[in-house]
Amino acid sequence: MMNLELRRALLDTLADLEPGDLIMVACSGGADSLALVKGAVHVGRELSLRVGAIVIDHQLQSGSTLVANGAAAEAEDLGADPVELIPVDVISGPGSGGLESAARDARRFAFEQYADKHDVKAILLGHTRDDQAETVLLGLARGSGARSLSGMRTIDGLYRRPYLRLSRELVRSTVSDLLAHEDPHNSDPSFARVRVRETALPVLENQLGPGVTAALARTADMLRDDADALDELASAHGLPDDVEVLAKLPRAIRTRIIRRLAQTGGVSMNDLTRDHVLGVDALITHWHGQGPLNLPGNVNVTREHGKLKFIATQQT
Numbered sequence: 001m002m003n004l005e006l007r008r009a010l011l012d013t014l015a016d017l018e019p020g021d022l023i024m025v026a027c028s029g030g031a032d033s034l035a036l037v038k039g040a041v042h043v044g045r046e047l048s049l050r051v052g053a054i055v056i057d058h059q060l061q062s063g064s065t066l067v068a069n070g071a072a073a074e075a076e077d078l079g080a081d082p083v084e085l086i087p088v089d090v091i092s093g094p095g096s097g098g099l100e101s102a103a104r105d106a107r108r109f110a111f112e113q114y115a116d117k118h119d120v121k122a123i124l125l126g127h128t129r130d131d132q133a134e135t136v137l138l139g140l141a142r143g144s145g146a147r148s149l150s151g152m153r154t155i156d157g158l159y160r161r162p163y164l165r166l167s168r169e170l171v172r173s174t175v176s177d178l179l180a181h182e183d184p185h186n187s188d189p190s191f192a193r194v195r196v197r198e199t200a201l202p203v204l205e206n207q208l209g210p211g212v213t214a215a216l217a218r219t220a221d222m223l224r225d226d227a228d229a230l231d232e233l234a235s236a237h238g239l240p241d242d243v244e245v246l247a248k249l250p251r252a253i254r255t256r257i258i259r260r261l262a263q264t265g266g267v268s269m270n271d272l273t274r275d276h277v278l279g280v281d282a283l284i285t286h287w288h289g290q291g292p293l294n295l296p297g298n299v300n301v302t303r304e305h306g307k308l309k310f311i312a313t314q315q316t
Contacts, residue, residue, distance in 0.1 A: 019048035029071030032126035133216035151220030265310025271296035
């Protein structure tokens, strides 16, 4: 019999889909993703959904293809159909900003290509409440803003995370009888997320008492509500480039508009930092004739005739 909490989480997340729709579970062969395959297949039968699995071979480690084949076989044994194994090129593929980021970008590019080709209605990801807490703690350590601290959404476009409000321990307990493969990167302390998972969070739970992980996840929910409201207010102002108009807006609204102006001008949001945004803000609020500010993506921003101008420059 399926765990009732997991069943309810899946039913809530998939409730808007129609009988016959195809959904795919991102399956790494780890315990979290196997639990998601198992649960999704079970609930998929209840809802008359077609439930498959996508296994990504990142080709970053010796024997990765063997591991990917094993994950695909496990997904098939659990009832997923179809099961698709897709190799990706993380190093030279569509990814930037470090190995973790590059792997995620390459993986998502593959997911979205497959989804578009096969009319996939949703791709399910196996993130848990513990993953959410790690994301928030990493954001705090990096001095991130409310949007970053709001963590992951349960439903985010094509992607859905049915188990995001459930503990990793509960999720993994449902597949204790299966042979799960844990990516060695998940225990490599050279990755900040691993240090948070293995050291920082356990210390906080020990020193502050149990419940820190759940509290961090709740913090993400509250900050997401705030960030969504501020984003909506910023959107209502459009994209003014007039510095007098921008100067009259609250900074929380103004900086959001600056980010959107920068993106429209060709700057990658993944590379735009708080310092970049504050530098542009200074062109509005502390103008003393300073020259162009260089932003990621070879984009310069200047203040000319009372307006902000974002200008793409040639690479040298």
